[in-house]
Amino acid sequence: MLRLKDKIAIVTGGGAGIGKAVASSFAHEGARVLIAEIDPVRGESAAHEIRGLGGEVAFVPTDVSNLHDVQAMVNIAVKRFGGLDVLINNAAIQMHGRDARAHELSEETWDRTMSINLRGTWLCSKYAIPEMLTRGGGSIINIASPTGLTGCAPTYTAYSTSKGGVIALTRIMAIDYARDKIRVNAIVPGTTDTPMISTLLEDSETRAKLVAKAPLGRLGTGEDVAPLAVFLASDESGYCTGGLYLVDGGMLTA
Numbered sequence: 001m002l003r004l005k006d007k008i009a010i011v012t013g014g015g016a017g018i019g020k021a022v023a024s025s026f027a028h029e030g031a032r033v034l035i036a037e038i039d040p041v042r043g044e045s046a047a048h049e050i051r052g053l054g055g056e057v058a059f060v061p062t063d064v065s066n067l068h069d070v071q072a073m074v075n076i077a078v079k080r081f082g083g084l085d086v087l088i089n090n091a092a093i094q095m096h097g098r099d100a101r102a103h104e105l106s107e108e109t110w111d112r113t114m115s116i117n118l119r120g121t122w123l124c125s126k127y128a129i130p131e132m133l134t135r136g137g138g139s140i141i142n143i144a145s146p147t148g149l150t151g152c153a154p155t156y157t158a159y160s161t162s163k164g165g166v167i168a169l170t171r172i173m174a175i176d177y178a179r180d181k182i183r184v185n186a187i188v189p190g191t192t193d194t195p196m197i198s199t200l201l202e203d204s205e206t207r208a209k210l211v212a213k214a215p216l217g218r219l220g221t222g223e224d225v226a227p228l229a230v231f232l233a234s235d236e237s238g239y240c241t242g243g244l245y246l247v248d249g250g251m252l253t254a
């Protein structure tokens with residue numbers, strides 16, 4: 001039995017890393033998936049790969065921080081697939097070398113990070129929710145981060161603050177839409193081996209330090225996160241809303 005049969009899902013940032021693994025697992029479980037991705041090469045190639053595995057998937061070039069892009073992307077999902085059941089707010093950036101301690105941080109880095117990570121999460125939700133209300137329910141899954149809960153990434157002021165905002169947004173939306181049967185949850189991945197942190201991982205000392213922070217003794221992968229996203233998207237999680245779900249190798253517990 002396919003766990004996401006007849007579900008229609010949008011995965012933002014689905015061209016790489018965690019988003020690509022989630023999009024692939026969703027398609028494998030029977031969902032029709034729209035990848036909303038800013039990088040056309042990544043978006044096309046992820047869609048091509050997933051289609052090759054038999055999945056039903058579309059790619060729409062989208063900047064999640066742009067209202068018109070988001071509005072158009074949601075419209076395309078609804079027109080092409082017939083509605084919307086699941087939104088994964090996964091797209092985000094981490095501005096290595098530019099994010100900094102508060103007094104050293106530029107306005108530009110703060111604004112850009114907030115605009116994609118936090119405003120983008122809100123904007124995609126804003127346009128997805130009316131479609132879910134029409135369907136009588138839905139599931140929104142926000143990808144947060146340990147940095148939104150603890151000071152575990154010194155100097156990443158904008159990134160950490162944006163992820164704290166994503167957690168607050170998850171909670172308020174969970175409460176505001178509970179009676180509408182729209183469930184809103186957040187996944188908190190630990191350090192995950194994806195293009196987002198590839199420059200950090202190139203340095204073997206940094207890699208070893210990051211591995212050492214995870215009691216399970218390794219970095220996470222997109223494939224570690226995807227099964228939890230499948231659960232939260234499926235009807236199996238029908239009594240779960242407002243939750244934060246860790247996939248962090250024990251990092252936050254240590």
Ligand SMILES: NC(=O)c1ccc[n+]([C@@H]2O[C@H](COP(=O)([O-])OP(=O)(O)OC[C@H]3O[C@@H](n4cnc5c(N)ncnc54)[C@H](O)[C@@H]3O)[C@@H](O)[C@H]2O)c1
Pocket residue numbers: 012013014015016017018019036037038039042062063064065089090091092093116120143144145146188189190191192193194195196197
């Ligand atoms: N990698 C980690 O260690 C880690 C840890 C905790 C949380 N996260 C979170 O997990 C999520 C996925 O991260 P990842 O590591 O897979 O990142 P990634 O950089 O590997 O992939 C993110 C994708 O989002 C796309 N994207 C960037 N800006 C966009 C925009 N404005 N509009 C649409 N798409 C855009 C990128 O092109 C990329 O394909 C993010 O929310 C990230 O903050 C990652």
